[in-house]
Amino acid sequence: MGLTHVYPVVSRRAAGVSIGINLNTNNACNWACVYCQVPNLTRGSAPDLDLELLRAELDFMLSEATRGRFMETYVAEGLRRLNDVAFSGNGEPTSARLFEEAVNLAIAALEVHGLKGKIKLVVITNGSFALQPDVQRAFHAMASANGEVWFKVDRGRTEDIQRINNIHLSPGLILKRLAAAASACPTWVQTCMVTWDGAPPSGQEVDAYLDLLRQALVRQIPLRGVLLYSLARPSHQPEAARIAALPLPWLEALGARIEALGLAVKVTP
Numbered sequence: 001m002g003l004t005h006v007y008p009v010v011s012r013r014a015a016g017v018s019i020g021i022n023l024n025t026n027n028a029c030n031w032a033c034v035y036c037q038v039p040n041l042t043r044g045s046a047p048d049l050d051l052e053l054l055r056a057e058l059d060f061m062l063s064e065a066t067r068g069r070f071m072e073t074y075v076a077e078g079l080r081r082l083n084d085v086a087f088s089g090n091g092e093p094t095s096a097r098l099f100e101e102a103v104n105l106a107i108a109a110l111e112v113h114g115l116k117g118k119i120k121l122v123v124i125t126n127g128s129f130a131l132q133p134d135v136q137r138a139f140h141a142m143a144s145a146n147g148e149v150w151f152k153v154d155r156g157r158t159e160d161i162q163r164i165n166n167i168h169l170s171p172g173l174i175l176k177r178l179a180a181a182a183s184a185c186p187t188w189v190q191t192c193m194v195t196w197d198g199a200p201p202s203g204q205e206v207d208a209y210l211d212l213l214r215q216a217l218v219r220q221i222p223l224r225g226v227l228l229y230s231l232a233r234p235s236h237q238p239e240a241a242r243i244a245a246l247p248l249p250w251l252e253a254l255g256a257r258i259e260a261l262g263l264a265v266k267v268t269p
């Protein structure tokens, strides 16, 4: 079966399998992060969504994963565990006009396969649409189904956000959107740190980022913590040659500063 929206990802790090849902089959995102791994990324929104196709593909993949045929054929022993279903495609998933319907469909599919509440339902988002009522409803629905929002916050100053995410965005608006997401569904901040022209982020850049997290805590935004990582796979963007992964000790040092603020941190090199 050739699949349009649904794909399996085997992760040694997570010791299991994630089922990804790609709503952005046109490789379109409203941001253009320098580290983005989407090839031929264009600016825009997710295209119209065929819900019946998504339902059929998800049903097929969940059947394969739970009955073991897929696992036994393609997944090494020790990794045959279904970890989560994640909206994590080639663009911003919440830009899809039918994102709420897609979330409800995924929750129903998990229920049919006896997985609702047993595995996670994740959305990886840049948070741009978190204030929209339909996205809010979708996040609330996810909260009732062991859901998590992974909310991208890479930098704390407008000029750094412009350079890294290629979007003009104020820290104040990020906090507003973050508060909206976290009040609806358990939310992790997800942060990617990279070198730029061979240098790690400057002290001021890091301080501004930490200040944004501090402000989130002052505003009592109920964050689960921070998922901190660097470049795992090569970027497909024009800035690819200017960026590189940061060493684990650098990430761990930043992680310690985040923990000192009172937030849990998971560091992935």
Ligand code: SF4
Pocket: 029, 030, 031, 032, 033, 035, 036, 037, 038, 089, 090, 091, 092, 125, 126, 152
């Ligand atoms: S928000 Fe995600 S999909 Fe969009 S450009 Fe950034 S990394 Fe790529």
